[in-house]
Amino acid sequence: MSKPDQRPRKLGIAAGGGVLPLKLAEAARAEGRDVFIVGIKGAAGSSIEAWPHGWVRVGAMGRFLRLFKEAGCEDIVFIGPMMRPRLRDIVPDFQGALLLPGFIKRLKAGDDALLRGVVEFLERNGLTIVPAESxxxxxxxxxxLVTRLAPDAAHEADIDIGIRxxxxxxxxxxxxxxxxRDGRIIALEDVKGTDAMLARVAAEHPGDPVGRSGVLVKLPKPAQDRRVDLPTIGSRTVERAAAAGLAGIAIEAGGAIIADREELAARANKLGLFVVAxxxxRVEALA
Incomplete structure (x- = not known):
């Protein structure tokens, strides 16, 4: 009697920007999985072309599904930053046109609502969405602590305000x-993302060039699907926080992704910032 097929399930990666899609592909291959990457045009980099891959424009939902299905993918991971699309940038295919009215409604509601729509569409068509950290x-x-430096009492007070x-x-x-910073909210993230927020802080509230102050706090949204779009920080986040004169970064343990932990820690230590999870x-107590 032949043994049942123990082949690992093929992984499809819906790739935004940055290095995380490639790191994930390498980890999947190391555990014996075949991988196929679908790059989102305007977000994913050309480095995904070193792997079996396809490209899809925002709105081409039929092609998005078909690429994964034809490649034999069973599990799908969403990973890598991607800006919320502008309505004028959405170029639907036939399937996308059928879904467009609902997607426009979700687009107006926010990022998480839009992502939920994409996830629900893939799941209705037989694919399984899994978190990257699995x-x-x-x-x-x-x-x-991720770094040598730790937040002091003033920073901890700022973290509480930032969590709320x-x-x-x-x-x-x-x-x-x-x-x-110093008990005052000086910036909130919008659809342009964390990098743009930190650039605003650097331009409008640069802080003391000698003594750093202020904290970047990142949290998952209360109702978001934690399989997709968890807050992410990396070395670039640290560099932008330093350029804004901040003292550190605080994230929720189990609720955020660190793109390159060793590199991030080394960069933060060199620049004199703390990073803490x-x-x-603590979030539950302040909610």
């Missing part, structure tokens, strides 16, 4: 981050 376990932030601000922002499905219980 494959690349080192991605998920664990509780505690990020929760309120996330409840409106607008963004996941806030910047707080606080427990979910």
């Amino acid at each position: 494959i690349l376990t080192s991605l998920l932030a664990s509780e505690g 601000a990020a929760l309120a922002l996330g409840a409106q499905d607008i963004g996941q981050g806030a910047v707080v 606080f427990p979910p219980s």
Whole structure:
């Protein structure tokens, strides 16, 4: 009698920008999975072309599904940053046109509503959405300090304010981050993302060039599907926070992805910033 097929399920990666789609592909291959990457045009980089891949424009939902199905993918991961599309940038195919009225409604509601629509469409068509950290376990932030420096009492007070601000922002499905300095909210993330928010802080609230102050706080939105679009930080986030004069970055343990932990820690230590992951219980206490 032949043994049942123990072949690992083929992984499809819906790729936004940055290095995470490639890191995930490498981790999946290391555990014996075949991988197929679908790059979102305007977000994913050309480096995905080193892997079996296809490209899809925003709105081409029929092609998006077909690429994964024809490649034999069973599990799908969404990973890598992608800007919320403008309505004028959505160029639907036939399937996308059928879905467009509902997607426009979701687009107006916010990022999470739009992503839920995409996830529901794929799941209705037989694909399984899995979180990135189920494959690349080192991605998920664990509780505690990532860096040598730690927040002081003033920073901890700013973190609490930032948690409340990020929760309120996330409840409106607008963004996941806030910047707080000396007890005052000085920036909230919008559809342009964290990098744009930190650039605004650097331009409008640069802080003391000698003594750093202020904290970037990032949290998942209260109602978001945590399989997709968890807050992500990497070395570039640290560099932009430093350019804005901030003292550190605070994220929720188990609720954020660290793109390149060792590199991030080394960069933050060199620039004199702290990075800390606080427990979910802290969020629950402040909600």
